[in-house]
Amino acid sequence: MLAEEETLRLIRLAKAGDEGAKEALLTNNVSLLKSIVRRYLGKGTEYDDLFQLAGIGLLKAVKGFDESYGVRFSTYAVPMIAGEIKRFLRDDGSVKVSRAMKGKARSLNEFIRARTAETGEPPTLREVAEAFGMSESEAVFVLGSARMPLSIDDRGDSDDDKARSLLERLPAADGQEEIVEKLQLKSAIESLGERARKIIILRYFRDMTQSEVAAVIGVSQVQISRIESKAMEEMRQKLG
Numbered sequence: 001m002l003a004e005e006e007t008l009r010l011i012r013l014a015k016a017g018d019e020g021a022k023e024a025l026l027t028n029n030v031s032l033l034k035s036i037v038r039r040y041l042g043k044g045t046e047y048d049d050l051f052q053l054a055g056i057g058l059l060k061a062v063k064g065f066d067e068s069y070g071v072r073f074s075t076y077a078v079p080m081i082a083g084e085i086k087r088f089l090r091d092d093g094s095v096k097v098s099r100a101m102k103g104k105a106r107s108l109n110e111f112i113r114a115r116t117a118e119t120g121e122p123p124t125l126r127e128v129a130e131a132f133g134m135s136e137s138e139a140v141f142v143l144g145s146a147r148m149p150l151s152i153d154d155r156g157d158s159d160d161d162k163a164r165s166l167l168e169r170l171p172a173a174d175g176q177e178e179i180v181e182k183l184q185l186k187s188a189i190e191s192l193g194e195r196a197r198k199i200i201i202l203r204y205f206r207d208m209t210q211s212e213v214a215a216v217i218g219v220s221q222v223q224i225s226r227i228e229s230k231a232m233e234e235m236r237q238k239l240g
Contacts, residue, residue, distance in 0.1 A: 002028045007073050014062050025062060026055055032074060033058060036081050043089055050085055057084030071218040079212035108132060188235040196231040199224060 002010070002025075013021035026033075033054040040050055061077035111131055115123040129135060189197055195217065202208045202216060210228070214221040 004072060008067060011062050011065055011067075011073065014059075022059060022062065026058060029058055029074075029077075032077070033081065036078065036085070039082070040085050040089065045089065053085045053088050054081050057081035060084065071216065075218075076216050079208055079215060080206075083206060083208060083212075104132075192231050192234065196227055196234075199227055200231050200235075203228060 007025070010021040010025050014025060033051060037047065037050045037054050041047060057080050058077055061073070061080040064080070065073055065076055108128060112122055112128060115127070123131075189200060192200065199213055199217065202213045203210070208216070210221045210224045214224045217224065
């Protein structure tokens with residue numbers, strides 16, 4: 001592995017768009033990538049795929065690394081690399097879609113297509129769920145479980161439809177309230193101090209544990225817990 005000073009130099013170049021610097025960082029961190037990949041072997045994903053995910057995690061770590069926190073790059077990179085692999089295993093690698101689930105997805109998609117052709121507008125998510133006697137969350141899961149010609153993530157042929165997935169175009173009964181809640185949450189997070197904001201993002205949007213965040217920030221897990229609790233209380237007050 002590279003000396004820390006050389007690593008920081010290459011990170012600065014990589015952030016500026018230097019592809020050679022990115023390649024050098026990947027090449028000189030192969031032993032680190034391999035050591036992390038070995039932890040996740042035997043979980044149904046090939047070694048080469050895991051190694052590629054580890055490389056993606058390393059490049060994301062390069063992009064997000066902040067020298068001002070005073071931590072070694074490897075300390076910051078390890079949880080980022082592991083997180084990239086864990087998210088894949090959780091969301092993609094370990095999910096096997098059954099034939100029955102694909103059949104359900106086909107039925108829901110056919111219903112959406114027929115209702116759209118009949119009324120000129122797609123049914124709401126609630127209407128789809130009620131038609132098949134399931135909850136709205138189950139309907140979303142079923143539609144997203146199989147890659148059908150018309151799926152919840154597909155985009156249409158018109159310029160407007162190409163910009164939005166079917167899920168985004170399905171009118172929800174409480175759509176306005178959901179939009180307002182997202183905007184309020186974004187505002188509440190942005191109002192936090194820099195360190196608190198970073199902790200909240202790493203914890204709740206990057207799926208990192210308090211110990212992993214502590215390694216990234218360079219403080220103890222107890223301090224992370226204290227800052228996180230205070231930040232969550234501030235957000236609750238802002239959200240009312």
